[in-house]
Amino acid sequence: MSTRLAQVFERCRAQGRAALVGYLTAGDPNPQQSRELLLTLAAHCDIIEIGMPFSDPMADGPVIEAASVRALAAGTHISDVFELSRVVRQVNPDMGIVLMGYANVPFAMGFELFSERAAAAGVDGVLIVDIPPEEGAICDAAFKAHALDRILLLSPTSPDERIRLACDEGSGFLYYVSLTGITGADMGDINDIRSKVAHIRSLSGMPVCVGFGIKTAAQAAEVAAFADGVVVGSHFVSQIAANSDADAALEALDASAAAMQAATSGFQLEA
Amino acid sequence: MSLPQGSLDHPLYHFDISHAPDAGGHFGRFGGRFAAETLMQPLKEIEEAFYAAWADPEFHRERLDLLKNYVGRATPLYHAERLTKLTGGAQIYLKREDLNHTGAHKINNTIGQGLLARRMGKKRVIAETGAGQHGVATATVAALFGMQCDIYMGREDMARQMPNVLRMRLLGANVIPVDSGSATLKDAVNEALRNWVATCEDTFYIFGTAAGPHPYPLLVRQFHTVIGQEARAQILEQAGRLPDVAVACVGGGSNAMGLLHPFRDDADVRLVAVEAAGYGLDSGRHAASLAAGTAGILHGNLTFLLEDAEGQVIPTHSISAGLDYPGVGPELALMLEEGRLQLDAATDDEALAALQQLTRCEGIIPALESSHALAAGCRLAAGMRPDQIMIINLSGRGDKDMDNVFKHLGWLEDGK
Ligand SMILES: Cc1ncc(COP(=O)(O)O)c(C=O)c1O
Numbered sequence: 001m002s003t004r005l006a007q008v009f010e011r012c013r014a015q016g017r018a019a020l021v022g023y024l025t026a027g028d029p030n031p032q033q034s035r036e037l038l039l040t041l042a043a044h045c046d047i048i049e050i051g052m053p054f055s056d057p058m059a060d061g062p063v064i065e066a067a068s069v070r071a072l073a074a075g076t077h078i079s080d081v082f083e084l085s086r087v088v089r090q091v092n093p094d095m096g097i098v099l100m101g102y103a104n105v106p107f108a109m110g111f112e113l114f115s116e117r118a119a120a121a122g123v124d125g126v127l128i129v130d131i132p133p134e135e136g137a138i139c140d141a142a143f144k145a146h147a148l149d150r151i152l153l154l155s156p157t158s159p160d161e162r163i164r165l166a167c168d169e170g171s172g173f174l175y176y177v178s179l180t181g182i183t184g185a186d187m188g189d190i191n192d193i194r195s196k197v198a199h200i201r202s203l204s205g206m207p208v209c210v211g212f213g214i215k216t217a218a219q220a221a222e223v224a225a226f227a228d229g230v231v232v233g234s235h236f237v238s239q240i241a242a243n244s245d246a247d248a249a250l251e252a253l254d255a256s257a258a259a260m261q262a263a264t265s266g267f268q269l270e271a
Numbered sequence: 272m273s274l275p276q277g278s279l280d281h282p283l284y285h286f287d288i289s290h291a292p293d294a295g296g297h298f299g300r301f302g303g304r305f306a307a308e309t310l311m312q313p314l315k316e317i318e319e320a321f322y323a324a325w326a327d328p329e330f331h332r333e334r335l336d337l338l339k340n341y342v343g344r345a346t347p348l349y350h351a352e353r354l355t356k357l358t359g360g361a362q363i364y365l366k367r368e369d370l371n372h373t374g375a376h377k378i379n380n381t382i383g384q385g386l387l388a389r390r391m392g393k394k395r396v397i398a399e400t401g402a403g404q405h406g407v408a409t410a411t412v413a414a415l416f417g418m419q420c421d422i423y424m425g426r427e428d429m430a431r432q433m434p435n436v437l438r439m440r441l442l443g444a445n446v447i448p449v450d451s452g453s454a455t456l457k458d459a460v461n462e463a464l465r466n467w468v469a470t471c472e473d474t475f476y477i478f479g480t481a482a483g484p485h486p487y488p489l490l491v492r493q494f495h496t497v498i499g500q501e502a503r504a505q506i507l508e509q510a511g512r513l514p515d516v517a518v519a520c521v522g523g524g525s526n527a528m529g530l531l532h533p534f535r536d537d538a539d540v541r542l543v544a545v546e547a548a549g550y551g552l553d554s555g556r557h558a559a560s561l562a563a564g565t566a567g568i569l570h571g572n573l574t575f576l577l578e579d580a581e582g583q584v585i586p587t588h589s590i591s592a593g594l595d596y597p598g599v600g601p602e603l604a605l606m607l608e609e610g611r612l613q614l615d616a617a618t619d620d621e622a623l624a625a626l627q628q629l630t631r632c633e634g635i636i637p638a639l640e641s642s643h644a645l646a647a648g649c650r651l652a653a654g655m656r657p658d659q660i661m662i663i664n665l666s667g668r669g670d671k672d673m674d675n676v677f678k679h680l681g682w683l684e685d686g687k
Pocket of ligand 1: 376377479521523
């Protein structure tokens with residue numbers, strides 16, 4: 001299995017902070033701009049999640065769905081996803097890189113070839129929203145053969161048996177979805193999230209990252225106080241949507257990523 | 272799986288589950304439960320509730336009572352003699368699902384799932400709809416059971432099925448327009464799933480066809496097998512033997528599985544699935560996922576999909592909103608691979624012609640979806656002998672399609 005993700009969490013733990021996990025959709029708003037945007041975000045993050053655009057992103061809210069639409073309309077192909085990953089890896093030899101998306105894209109390529117190309121591009125792990133542990137037979141062998149971690153999700157509806165299943169079948173880290181809903185919705189109650197994360201920890205030795213709905217630095221800081229990692233997606237993607245000018249988008253993303261980085265590092269911040 | 276011995280003998284229906292998927296909901300290499308983690312537990316709860324209900328005679332008593340006294344089952348099997356003469360081949364029998372309450376087969380399923388929702392204590396139901404028939408059938412059951420109801424419908428489909436939109440509203444349902452993607456059925460499913468992820472605690476998703484994540488393909492099939500079980504008994508009574516061919520149109524596969532499944536083990540009965548060929552299979556503008564699709568994963572199951580080489584789902588086209596879907600039920604995919612299913616297709620124009628033909632020669636106005644089965648069925652029947660028998664599933668009536676049909680016929684221009 002990939003040890004790079006493990007090293008990221010060890011490093012963060014040693015520094016007494018949570019990992020910042022940033023998401024952008026590959027190719028949003030087009031493959032050229034996406035390259036600069038991903039590099040800008042990566043500079044502030046410990047792990048970057050690179051979204052593979054899909055025509056039917058059923059678990060995503062309007063913000064990330066629109067990113068998929070922009071990326072596909074701009075002619076983003078799966079080869080661009082790998083190329084963008086390679087570029088991020090080249091500049092950031094130690095950071096974690098996770099590909100995130102829906103089953104049909106890797107399935108269409110074939111999981112074996114997909115895994116080979118992902119590993120060659122420097123990817124550490126893969127998170128497929130619609131492949132639960134039960135359907136792992138379709139991808140597990142290929143991921144293992146190419147030392148890719150299989151990141152699994154847990155949600156407020158996951159009972160203990162599913163938490164144990166995710167611990168057994170997943171690797172790298174566990175991704176706790178902080179709300180019953182789609183990406184970009186409002187974050188759930190912080191006390192509920194804290195106690196659920198503590199409960200997951202009691203059943204598993206794996207790092208637990210929390211995401212879906214974290215939009216402000218204050219929320220990120222609250223979650224960073226108890227989680228191993230804080231995932232920010234829609235908030236970063238919305239910087240692209242809000243700025244049609246390429247430089248303005250880069251600046252806005254840089255500023256919001258810096259604020260999130262500060263928040264997860266335990267620095268004092270304004271709400 | 273079956274009911275306790277002798278607990279519910281019924282002259283027409285039987286309750287065993289044959290050709291069941293594996294424990295994970297796989298039909299061969301198809302099907303399964305490719306769902307987001309948040310939905311895994313709710314899906315499992317529905318699966319458990321379904322198996323418990325299916326083994327409970329009380330559930331079937333209640334369901335069959337509603338199907339009889341509320342829906343109007345059994346629906347007739349009608350020997351269409353004038354259509355048969357006009358076609359000049361096999362004897363054509365029509366399974367009259369158009370005579371069900373709300374005008375299509377869809378209500379067989381919504382009665383079943385509505386009862387499940389009530390057993391599970393859910394206060395709200397949601398559904399996707401394409402033609403609006405499933406939406407109307409869901410809104411109807413919600414009214415009957417006093418549940419809150421939200422229906423997701425592509426804006427494109429709302430425009431072509433306006434009468435059904437208004438019926439749903441009259442029934443007290445909230446119709447939510449979906450603008451994403453192609454603003455048709457697949458996008459309505461996406462939006463319904465997004466809502467369900469956030470509301471699964473108190474909401475039951477009444478899925479409208481024999482597709483989606485496990486257990487939907489199984490339970491939708493089981494709720495619709497009343498169609499084929501009746502047809503089987505009726506043809507034996509009327510003709511003294513089984514049909515040579517059974518024909519149904521395919522959107523996701525619910526009316527097809529309903530008619531065809533009970534004939535599956537009758538090796539001499541040919542099972543024909545008719546897909547929407549839109550502007551023609553060669554045009555690239557159609558919805559024939561079995562004929563022209565490749566294996567893929569969408570909406571919770573592995574099946575045949577209309578997609579590009581990189582797994583992006585491609586826009587479909589059909590004149591009928593109910594067939595305008597890029598996927599198909601996983602069990603039909605398996606039956607096709609096993610050679611148990613014969614494929615056919617009908618274009619928009621052929622369906623329109625079949626609609627007019629049946630209307631003129633039998634006085635029955637079929638739904639555009641069902642007109643696809645009629646078009647292909649009659650073509651096949653023409654090549655058969657008069658001593659042969661074909662059953663065509665008349666899955667719904669055409670009232671909802673009138674505006675759309677008149678528009679295509681040019682009757683709405685300058686007051687002609
Ligand atoms: C009358 C009628 N027939 C057929 C269909 C297609 O669905 P299915 O393939 O699930 O039967 C629909 C869908 O809306 C319909 O309304």
